[in-house]
Amino acid sequence: MKLQQTHMKVQEVSRDVWEIPVSEKDGMLVPARIYASPKILEEMDSGVFEQVTNVACLHGIQQYAICMPDGHWGYGFPIGGVAAFDQHHGIISPGGIGFDINCGMRLIRTNLTYDEVQPKMERLMTELFHQVPAGVGTKGLLRLNESEFKHLMRDGVDWCIANGYGWPQDRERIEEGGHLAGADSSKVSEKAIKRGIHQVGTLGSGNHYLEVQIVTDERIFDRRAAETFGLFGENQVVIMVHCGSRGFGHQVATDFLGVFEKAMKKYDLRVKDRQLACAPFKSPEGQDYFGAMLCAANSAFANRQVITHRIREAFSSIFQKSAESLGMEIVYDVAHNIAKVEPHTINGKRKDLVVHRKGATRAFGPGHPDVCAPYREIGQPVICGGSMETGSYLLVGTEKAVTETFGSTMHGSGRTMSRTAAKKKIRGADLKRRMEEKGIVIKAVSMSGLAEEAGMAYKDISDVVETVERCGITKKVAELRPVGNIKG
């Protein structure tokens, strides 16, 4: 089979789970594991195999270096990567988190059905396009001074709620309550503050988007879970947001890649690739980055919260009803570019690990104490964004994910075509027309930016979702079909 020829070292350990065994010659400390159907594995860039092997060589790594089926080549670590390190003897690495710190997904429900929304779709999308600024370098509508921005990065969603950008009950349906403890604004550079201070409430560019979607009855796979998450089907309208910490998180990552390059000499840390720059987690440099990274993570939660507030205002103005009466509750909000200290069981022993998820989502199962009370019996919702042309999925975490993948799963569909290749092949205006023929209203800042995000530049999200379901690390709840998209 061609598969074994291209990736000689890859062995199937169970259905759709592949392992690159420890090779001392390569300096691997643990095996690498790739979750993929044979088809997805075949089509994965070879860079992924090399990168996940490099990650398996990093100090203090536990059990396996993991790559999810939506994995592709990234900065140092693959996007779709999960790696957990011993907090006392292991490292933290910005490359394992990503430049867009706490890039994540949020899903908001409504009581509206598509019949009610469709006639007003054009006006609604125009209103959303004004309320939620998109594009590179765009400023938000919110004016903050430095002291307010520092409070925002320390308190995340709590700052937003205290300042009128959200409802008290929003907190519970956001990972970590939208407020990570330990954020230390004194570790954030002036440059990062300057870049981030006027970007709260903005979408950004690239694959970041705001999408109006519908939930149909036939695409609900787990009715009990869907109802617990507030989804009833019947062409119900929901809103999905994909964005992160904008220029602020990018600058924090850039600043500390520089700091870590020096720290690696100081601590005599050697890595396979310069992009794997890291520092011992408990070192002053590691802790400074962690404190600054948490500021960026809180700012991303706050960004999605302010965007939620604007979405509620837009719907309220178009439908002439309060957001409360439209039932615009948050379904959930997940981070998919972050590192967190979490307790996990390794060889029967409970210990705190620094879990890096880069293009991977936390997926705790039913009964887990860190799943919010209203969803605890069901498990944590996992929000996976597809490409604009296909659908997105709402999944739920499992006990098997907790024991096998440090409570993690996929995050989206994953690119198969580079941005430049996509731009050569697809014209943005053609794509817009094609999507509008399918009944999807598009508001885009840039046509070339739109072309980069064409469905054909991505893996089929259904293949990826089916893979994680067969592996047992998540279960399908519902598929969400796009009817309107805003992008930078």
Place this chain on the structure above:
DNA sequence: ATGTGC
């Protein structure tokens, strides 16, 4: 991903 690129 990103005040898009040394």
